[in-house]
Amino acid sequence: MFVGRKGNMGRRKQRLLSREQISMKREADYIIKRAQLYESRVVLINGLIFFSGQTGDAWILDPEDHLALCLVRDGERQDFSILETPKKFQIAWEGQYYIEGDTFCPGYEGCEHQDNFGLSSKGD
Secondary structure, three states: OEEEEEEOOOEEEEEEOOHHHOOHHHHHHHHHHHHHOOOOEEEEEOOEEEEEOOOOOEEEEEOOOOEEEEEEEOOEEOOOOEEEOOOOEEEOOOEEEEEEOOEEEEOOOOOOOOEEOOOOEOOO
């Protein structure tokens, strides 16, 4: 299984790990800490994208199904559910998202948030 981390939007670290070596909760905690420090990071694991921005937000995205889960909003950790065993994991997705140009737009009810991947807020 491929794991790639990109920090400071320039440095890239890549490792090949087995499923037993990967913890989705641990990766979520990592990206949450980066968001709370207002640091931009991108982590790719098994087709999922974990990212944080300088806005203090962090998300998990499933690009195949356009699913989104907010982990941190404006530096505040959000309630979310990730269940995992050594061989499988399950994420309780909040809704879907879309990308318009370079803007990330969560499309679930009650969320008007948008982020540029350059990662400044738009319209907040």
